Amino acid sequence: MNTVPFYRSDVPLDSNDLATCQKVLDTLCSEAKIERDSEEWRRIGVIAIQLVQQGVQEHGDLLAMVRTARGILHPDGDNEIAPYEMGSEAFIKRLDGSANPYAPDSVEAKEWEHGFLDAHRVSGLS
Missing domain, CATH: 1.10.246 (Serum Albumin; Chain A, Domain 1)
Structure with a gap:
């Protein structure tokens, strides 16, 4: 089929x-x-x-x-970039997953990875 x-x-x-x-x-x-x-x-x-x-x-x-x-x-004037946004920007800048600056297994590391993977998914790249 x-x-x-x-x-x-x-x-x-x-x-x-x-x-x-x-x-x-x-x-x-x-x-x-x-x-x-x-x-x-x-x-x-x-x-x-x-x-x-x-x-x-x-x-x-x-x-x-x-x-x-x-x-x-x-x-709010706090222009510190959230982990999710940092992950998204890392993908856009063509960095790899090892660029995650947060401690492994931390909430921030997971948020960064989520942003990175979402940016990858919506880019259509494999």
Whole structure:
């Protein structure tokens, strides 16, 4: 029997997916004072939709990945990068898993690895 591979990106976004994308778009645009209908506003929306289509479902993960992709700093002035975001950035910079700076088996190490693996998964690279 011939089967066609199923990819999350083949499925249209549902209302929950769109609500998550909208919440991320609203949050980041409010934080960074980005005007509605601007080019940057559109870029953030497109990135959020593409990441959801590629399987990123959790709001926090989506927010962190879009924030990292667009270089938007944290609004509280604490620009220390969270472990998840550091892992995502490590993959984007083409580092390998050994770049994890946290103690093995620590919560931070697991968060870093989660960010690294999510960035790898949504990149489509094997």
